[in-house]
Amino acid sequence: MTAQHTEADGPLIPQPAMTREALRDAVRRLDMRSLAEFDTECHEAFDRAAETGAINPLRFFLIKWATHVAIQRWPARAGALAEAQRLAGDPTVEDKVFRAAMETSSRILAEAQQEIGL
Structure with missing residues (x-):
């Protein structure tokens, strides 16, 4: 049996x-459910970069997913x-709760x- 990992232990x-x-x-490793979305967005970013000759689509893709990993770990x-x-998406919550969630x-x-590093 393995010990349960806690936030105090550090990132996964x-x-x-x-x-x-x-x-x-x-x-x-962290969020297998998002792997198909990652792959789709990677291909789309590559295609947009190839079409436009700009690297921004690739940079935005990397930043988005590095941020996702930084959260999920x-x-x-x-x-x-x-x-x-x-909470922020729940139309029934009070303003105070909505603001705190945001x-x-x-x-x-x-x-x-x-x-x-941003």
């Missing part, structure tokens, strides 16, 4: 390099974001983007 995995293969492996952070998004979402996204 180290933050990977911001490359397609490293991020794909991290998504596969901390279970409590991922859970807090999911709950904040649920603040939580913004804080988590800012922390994750700081981790990836």
Whole structure:
């Protein structure tokens, strides 16, 4: 039997390099349900970059998924974001709850983007 991993122990995995293969492996390990979406968006970003001759589609793709991994590698952070998004999307919650959920979402996204160097 293995010990349950807690937030105090640190992240589930180290933050990977911001490359397609490293991020794909991290998504596969942390959030297998999102792997098909990752692959689809990767192909779309490559196609847009090829069509336009710009690297921005690839850069945006990498930033999005590096941020996703930075969140998912901390279970409590991922859970807090999911709950904040649920509350923010619930039309029946009070304004105070909605604002708190939006603040939580913004804080988590800012922390994750700081981790990836943005």
